[in-house]
Amino acid sequence: MLWIAIRMLTGDKQKFYGLLFGIAFSTLLITQQLTIFVNLVERGASGVYNVTEADVWVMDEVSRTTEVNFAMPSTALDKVRGVTGVDWAVPHLRAVASVRTKDGDLEGVEIIGVDDATLIGLPPSMIEGSKSVLFQPDSVIIDDVGTTRMFEGGISPVGERLELNDQRAVIRGVADTIPSFTSQVALYTKYSQALRYVPGSRNRLSFVLVGTSDGVSSEELAARISEKTGLKALPREKLAQNGIDFIMENTGIPLNFGITVILGFIVGVAIVGLTFSLFIRDNIKQFGALKAIGVTNRKIAGMVAAQAFMVGMIGYGLGVLGTVAFIYSFSGDPTFKGFYIPWQVPLISLVAMVLIIVLTGWIALRGVMKTEPAAVFR
Amino acid sequence: MSVSDTKPQPAIRTRGVTRDFKAGQQTIRVLHGIDLDVCPGELTYLVGESGSGKTTMISIMCGILWPTDGDVEVFGTDIYALSDNELVNFRLQNIGFIFQQYNLIPSIDAASNAAVPLIAQGMNRLEARERAVAMLEKLNIGDQAAKLPNQLSGGQQQRVAIARALVHEPRLVVCDEPTAALDAKSGRKVMDLLREVGVAEDRSVIIVTHDNRIFDLADRILVLEDGRITHDGTDMPDDH
Numbered sequence: 023m024l025w026i027a028i029r030m031l032t033g034d035k036q037k038f039y040g041l042l043f044g045i046a047f048s049t050l051l052i053t054q055q056l057t058i059f060v061n062l063v064e065r066g067a068s069g070v071y072n073v074t075e076a077d078v079w080v081m082d083e084v085s086r087t088t089e090v091n092f093a094m095p096s097t098a099l100d101k102v103r104g105v106t107g108v109d110w111a112v113p114h115l116r117a118v119a120s121v122r123t124k125d126g127d128l129e130g131v132e133i134i135g136v137d138d139a140t141l142i143g144l145p146p147s148m149i150e151g152s153k154s155v156l157f158q159p160d161s162v163i164i165d166d167v168g169t170t171r172m173f174e175g176g177i178s179p180v181g182e183r184l185e186l187n188d189q190r191a192v193i194r195g196v197a198d199t200i201p202s203f204t205s206q207v208a209l210y211t212k213y214s215q216a217l218r219y220v221p222g223s224r225n226r227l228s229f230v231l232v233g234t235s236d237g238v239s240s241e242e243l244a245a246r247i248s249e250k251t252g253l254k255a256l257p258r259e260k261l262a263q264n265g266i267d268f269i270m271e272n273t274g275i276p277l278n279f280g281i282t283v284i285l286g287f288i289v290g291v292a293i294v295g296l297t298f299s300l301f302i303r304d305n306i307k308q309f310g311a312l313k314a315i316g317v318t319n320r321k322i323a324g325m326v327a328a329q330a331f332m333v334g335m336i337g338y339g340l341g342v343l344g345t346v347a348f349i350y351s352f353s354g355d356p357t358f359k360g361f362y363i364p365w366q367v368p369l370i371s372l373v374a375m376v377l378i379i380v381l382t383g384w385i386a387l388r389g390v391m392k393t394e395p396a397a398v399f400r
Numbered sequence: 401m402s403v404s405d406t407k408p409q410p411a412i413r414t415r416g417v418t419r420d421f422k423a424g425q426q427t428i429r430v431l432h433g434i435d436l437d438v439c440p441g442e443l444t445y446l447v448g449e450s451g452s453g454k455t456t457m458i459s460i461m462c463g464i465l466w467p468t469d470g471d472v473e474v475f476g477t478d479i480y481a482l483s484d485n486e487l488v489n490f491r492l493q494n495i496g497f498i499f500q501q502y503n504l505i506p507s508i509d510a511a512s513n514a515a516v517p518l519i520a521q522g523m524n525r526l527e528a529r530e531r532a533v534a535m536l537e538k539l540n541i542g543d544q545a546a547k548l549p550n551q552l553s554g555g556q557q558q559r560v561a562i563a564r565a566l567v568h569e570p571r572l573v574v575c576d577e578p579t580a581a582l583d584a585k586s587g588r589k590v591m592d593l594l595r596e597v598g599v600a601e602d603r604s605v606i607i608v609t610h611d612n613r614i615f616d617l618a619d620r621i622l623v624l625e626d627g628r629i630t631h632d633g634t635d636m637p638d639d640h
Contacts, residue, residue: 025525026508026516033507311503314464315564316492317520318485395464 023317027325028332030305037304040297041333042340045375048290049341052283052371053363054348059279061361066269067262068200069116072145076231077240080111080247080255085228087265088116089132089202093225094253101251102230107238108247112137113213114229117220121209122185129172131207133186135216142231144197144210150180151195156212162186163195167356168207184209186219200360203269287374295382298330302386306393314395322390330383338375342368409476411572411604412438412461417470419456419627430456431627433470440571441601443594443617446608448624454608455576457624461606462495462574463487475571492520496565496598498575502557504549504564510536510556511545514563521568528567535563539593555586562590566597573598575607584613591617 032038069088070079080102085091102111115135120128136143141153149166156163164172164179173179184191186209197210211219217226232255234243240257247255256264270276302309309322345363352358419431430453438444438461448454459465460472463479472479474494479487496517504513511532518528533545539559541552549557558578565573575594579587591614598605599619607618615621615635623631631637 023519026505026512026519029508029512030505033505305505307501307503308505311497311499312516312520313488314462314491314497314499315517315520316488316490316495318488321520396459 023321023325024328027328030308030325031301031329031332034301034304037297037301038333041294041301042337044290044293044297045334045337045378046340046344047293048286048378049338049371049375050344050348051286051289052374053342053345053367055279055282055286056367056370057345057349057361057363059275060364060367061358062203062275063266063269065201065203066265066267068202068265070258070262070265072199073114073143073231073258074146075142075233076114076258077234078232078244078247078255078257079114079261080230080232080251080253081228083252083254085254087268088229088261089265090268091116091228093223094227094230095225096227098227098251098253099230101253102232102247102255105243105247105250107235107243109233109235110140110142111230111232112140112142113227114143114231115213115216115220115226116228117216117222117226118206119187119220121191121207123172129207131168131186131209132202133216133219134208134210135213135220136210137231138212138214141212143213145199147198149196149198150178153195155194156210156215158192158194160190160192160215161194161211162191162215163197163210164193165197165199165201165208165210167199167201167205167359168209169196170356171205171207187221189219191219201356205356287378290374290378291381294333294378295385298333298382298386299389301329302326302389306389309390310393310395310397313393319391323387326383326387326390330379330386334375334379338372341371341375409440410437410473411440411442411475412436412606413471413473414461415471417457417460417467417472419453419460419465420468429627431460431467434627434629436622436629438604438606438620440604441599442604442619443591443599444604444606445615445618445621446606446624447610447615447621452624453627454624458574458576458606458608462497462572463491492517493568494571496568496570496573498558498561498565498573498578500577500580502549502561504557504560506549509546509548510541510552510560510563513549513560514567516564517568517570532563532567535567535597536560538597539563554581555590558582558586558590559593562593562597571603573603573605575605575609577609577611578607579609579611579614587611587614588617 082092082094099111099113102108117133119131119133121131122128141156144153155161169179179193182193234240244255244257349361349363414434414436417431417434418429420427420429446454446458460467466480479490482490511529514532514535515528518531519525533542536542536545539562541556541559544552544556579590582590594605621633622629
């Protein structure tokens, strides 16, 4: 009977494609929007993800994220180094500055000062040049997304000179980074150099990056540092989560994307529900005849369920494929750099699809179940 | 042995069948205590004006509409004493249906349409299809087996519907206006086929019809007026 059910469905091509479109469009909308949402929000943690070496981040008590921080006295570094379980600790500076480009344009940039000796604080891989270029005078490394913003036309920025708060800076490398939430241009330089680029208050140490000794967990060490120094110390995962939470709490993004996802669901229910109901209505005589002939309600329900399942799965597959195609085709765009589809997103859209199918299938099935077999004689 | 034991078991036996329908606050009695025996091996017509109750009667006789009161036995089984599932299964095993509008599934071919009862019984689809094709051949449309219903003429669609009603060899075949959409020649041909294939010693065919062009083909004609059987004979009464 399932074969008959599938043939009934696929035989009515107009409605079959209508149902597929409804499910696929709804899945695409939900999956694509959730994917963009997750990736955008995760960029709130890019400052942490770009520094792979640090197990623990130490900061002022009021600092919240890598971008929202309050500078500490430079003595904080020595305090941290004195805590048992700290394998190494290096200074890390994050501040904003204005840069004047060769064309005379003004661009807001984030200056990131990394440890002079070890260069801990740099992203793990480079696109152009090597990390050691920072040992040359006035050197800065620019992030790849920043390159596209400041140097249009795909020209290599290496060798370009910038004016940074009246100081000379020369771009000598391009780092492969995860862009920040605002895609602000990031310039990496040595900590000592960064202090010159970002003049200002007495305290300019944003973070102390810490590596744990063998056998000590990040959580344990963070707690110990906090206790011993009075500073805030967080394992990298916690600080990353704080960055994500900050975006969630302080922007309208969750609401906007949430509305779109809900709209996707509603559109799915509307298109699929309407089309499926029409399909059932058009075939109600046939279902009535089957009931009269001796097909049980259970088998009829199985037929409707098979129809709903088939159209749901094909439509869902098409929707997910559409999202993959979208992400793949825009992967070269800096806005979508590093975007991926977390496994939870297709799962969520699958649940949404199942809900749509169950809801619309149930409504359609009610019509079939209500049909008396005797109606075929009327 | 008593006299009643020697009588053949009726295909259908109804006693005191009544049926009421609610229409707003009113209750309308459509059937008034029908007592009827339909014998096997007969082509029985149920004739009457619109609203006379013949559709209700035939629906009750084939187990798809519960009577308000009374008993209905089909080949000795009190069908309304069965559970819902047992009744559905009883219909599947014992009754074949031919509907006025055929109610064929438009997206499957003639053979698959004819095979539906066998598939519903759980038979393998290919085997069911083979038997359906054999039945279509018996009805002289074996060459149309692979065509969709919309590629067939009205007469051919009706034959597919007949094949569907007979393919599982039911003991009772119930037809609702089987010739209404056919011309006189095709109508008579369909009736000949029904008699040839559907009527046997242990089988019975009941036909609801208005079609006076085929009255002469009946073994028995029952006339229903206002929910009562007013005529029971081999011919139509003169005043009809």
